[in-house]
Amino acid sequence: MLYTLSISSAEQKNNRKRRLFMKNKKRLQADIILIVSLLLISAIALTVILVTRKSGKYAVVTVNGQEVGKYSLSRDGEYTVGDGSNVIAIENGRVFMKYACCPDKTCQKRGKIYRSGESITCLPNRVNVQIIGNTSDGVELVS
Template sequence: MKKGDFIVIGTILLAACIGFGILFWMGRQQAGTVRIFKDGKEAGVYSLDKDQEIQVDGGENVVVIENGKVRMQSASCPDQICVKQGEIGKKGESIICLPNEVVVSVEEGEESGVDAVTN
């Protein structure tokens, strides 16, 4: 092997390391932020990084943050649609409890991607 061969191999390895570094840096997810509103007023801002249970309006609604996702664990409303909705965790997703006027919205974090395709 000659000196030129080592330079070519070194350049290829350096380019591969830089490429993997860029992919790793771009692949990291930003910690999401959840905002909870009650009666149109902000009741709190929480991070999706920290697992916790939040009681809204004295326990009328219970919101749980686990593993980077948020869900409505329980609600005092009769239809329970907000509880049945399940988990959310991507930017722009919301859980809404109309009878109790509670909105849980993911404000920052992973992008939700494409919701529709048109021709």
Template sequence: MSSMENHVTTKIRGTGRRDLIFIAVLAAVLAAFLVLSAVKKEAGVSVVVTVDGERYGSWPLSKDEEVPVTIDGKTTNVMVIRDGMADMTEADCPDQLCVHQKAISKNNETIVCLPNRVVVQITGGEEGAYDSIAK
């Protein structure tokens, strides 16, 4: 492991030209990525809830509704649809990250409750509509 120790040095170089190029290129790539993903956003039509990777149910965004998510007879999360947006309002986990997350309405946006493995996702209506026509 002595090879690792050879890399220990207290004399560090300042930020050089190469560092600045690295940072600038990376910033440009990430900004482009961010802009591209923002442009692609379109309003979703329905909301799908999955638990443990399996479909729990789906609801249209147009109708206000309160959906309790019940796993093994216990209500773990509550998802509320209001004004065309889906929001997680209750979760029985300690971190409450999904509850803090803002309401979602754009296609493919998701709210994830990691401890309960609950995923709330917005889907576009078009594919669904085509499916029903095809049937």
């Protein structure tokens, strides 16, 4: 009789371990499904944003929060911004920071931008270049 009791208690321990393992396995499967679902939704949202974003028409340049110029992306050219610390260039409908005297050159590394809403920011020189879409007023070139 003692032998049967010890087998039952061993079986009970094994049953508890199995139940715990199955519970954890189901939880792991649910976590994986949740993570994959979130990644899929994020990928779809990013694709929709990138596909529906239109090319901009103008580059608006601000220094210290004050607008200093609005340049058409259809006209190629180079423009000195502020006290000469930055030079922006427009080529083939894309704008980029050609020169910056800041130490890290992050704004130059940003590359060319052309989509509405994109921007290049030079924090040390407080220069911001943002692409905007159509505006009701004409293009105003200010240097």
